[in-house]
Amino acid sequence: MRVLIVDDEKQDLQSLSIALRSKGFKVLESTSATQALGFIDRQESIHLVLTDYLMPGMDGVELLKAVRQKRPHVPVIMMTAYADKDIAIEALHNKCDGFLEKPFTLDQLEMEIKRVTIQTVRSMNVSWFSRLVPKIVHQINNPLMSITGAAELGMLELNDTETVRRCFEGILDAVHRIGEINRNILDMRKPFITEIKEGGVEIHAVLNETIDSFYGLVRFKGIEVGKEFIQKEVQVVGSRFAIEQLFKNLVMNAIDALEEKAHKRIIVKTELRTPNYISVYISDTGCGIPENRLDTIFKPFFTDKKEGNGLGLAVVKDVVESMNGRIEVKSKVGKGTIFRIDLPLETE
Numbered sequence: 001m002r003v004l005i006v007d008d009e010k011q012d013l014q015s016l017s018i019a020l021r022s023k024g025f026k027v028l029e030s031t032s033a034t035q036a037l038g039f040i041d042r043q044e045s046i047h048l049v050l051t052d053y054l055m056p057g058m059d060g061v062e063l064l065k066a067v068r069q070k071r072p073h074v075p076v077i078m079m080t081a082y083a084d085k086d087i088a089i090e091a092l093h094n095k096c097d098g099f100l101e102k103p104f105t106l107d108q109l110e111m112e113i114k115r116v117t118i119q120t121v122r123s124m125n126v127s128w129f130s131r132l133v134p135k136i137v138h139q140i141n142n143p144l145m146s147i148t149g150a151a152e153l154g155m156l157e158l159n160d161t162e163t164v165r166r167c168f169e170g171i172l173d174a175v176h177r178i179g180e181i182n183r184n185i186l187d188m189r190k191p192f193i194t195e196i197k198e199g200g201v202e203i204h205a206v207l208n209e210t211i212d213s214f215y216g217l218v219r220f221k222g223i224e225v226g227k228e229f230i231q232k233e234v235q236v237v238g239s240r241f242a243i244e245q246l247f248k249n250l251v252m253n254a255i256d257a258l259e260e261k262a263h264k265r266i267i268v269k270t271e272l273r274t275p276n277y278i279s280v281y282i283s284d285t286g287c288g289i290p291e292n293r294l295d296t297i298f299k300p301f302f303t304d305k306k307e308g309n310g311l312g313l314a315v316v317k318d319v320v321e322s323m324n325g326r327i328e329v330k331s332k333v334g335k336g337t338i339f340r341i342d343l344p345l346e347t348e
């Protein structure tokens with residue numbers, strides 16, 4: 001977990017930094033709110049901001065407001081030299097997550113960070129849960145599609161033992177996934193808490209699993225799937241379950257888009273375009289999306305499919321935003337579509 005400390009008193013800044021490092025935190029130091037915002041604008045990966053209130057120029061509350069705008073999910077703890085009610089009220093009004101009255105001990109600091117982190121993770125889960133329950137239930141449709149595809153392919157190729165074996169594997173895998181989705185629905189907090197605590201989710205492992213889970217379906221539909229991965233393990237901070245749903249929805253949409261096309265190809269590619277972000281591209285040679293729909297497709301319930309719910313991309317957008325990532329789409333009608341997802345890296 002990486003903490004951005006903001007304090008104009010160099011000595012306080014240093015001792016805080018040393019203390020936090022000794023407890024295993026990763027630290028970014030900044031002596032002013034402006035410098036701190038620089039880190040945020042440069043898309044540094046930051047999981048918590050610990051800021052002094054009283055600083056020359058922009059004060060702690062101004063910084064808090066800016067962080068709220070730029071990174072709504074990053075918790076902020078304010079340090080004040082004295083218990084000033086007005087500051088506390090203003091900070092609370094701007095959704096400050098925690099307070100520390102100076103001087104404080106390392107234990108108090110650590111406890112406050114723990115409290116704020118758990119609270120943030122919980123509220124992330126609660127809002128995720130209430131907004132996404134219908135969408136998650138809909139996720140079960142993806143493994144059901146894999147089961148259908150694998151079963152249909154298996155029936156067609158009964159004499160090819162290897163294909164039949166892989167189809168059964170695909171079916172079992174999809175059944176396990178449904179079980180996993182059900183477990184996660186019952187215990188939505190778990191994926192966030194355990195995985196954020198554990199640190200990272202290896203992105204290529206999730207991508208490989210996603211691609212494998214569609215094996216039967218893509219073979220049945222005659223779709224070629226290409227992988228262009230960088231040769232490096234890359235960890236991101238987030239829920240493995242949520243990240244899987246993100247990619248599965250994108251691949252599912254690509255499969256649907258190829259339905260009427262003769263040349264059916266999907267490419268999943270990764271790239272380190274900037275040092276702090278991994279970019280994942282999912283491209284298809286499908287029907288494409290008209291330009292005037294490029295914004296609408298992310299809205300819940302927008303669909304142009306007979307059997308669609310219009311929820312896949314709403315889930316995708318939610319997951320990307322909850323991880324402080326970005327999503328972009330480029331498309332040409334009749335030629336195909338490329339989705340690019342940038343996710344902040346778990347830093348060394």
Ligand SMILES: Nc1ncnc2c1ncn2[C@@H]1O[C@H](COP(=O)(O)OP(=O)(O)OP(=O)(O)O)[C@@H](O)[C@H]1O
Binds near residue numbers: 138257304
């Ligand atoms: N790769 C793609 N190529 C072409 N159109 C796409 C692609 N991805 C999404 N779309 C368009 O965006 C719409 C919304 O996608 P979304 O995944 O949210 O819902 P859906 O696929 O229609 O239904 P659901 O995912 O809920 O089953 C789709 O109906 C389709 O028109």
Ligand SMILES: [Mg+2]
Binds near residue numbers: 311
């Ligand atoms: Mg979809």
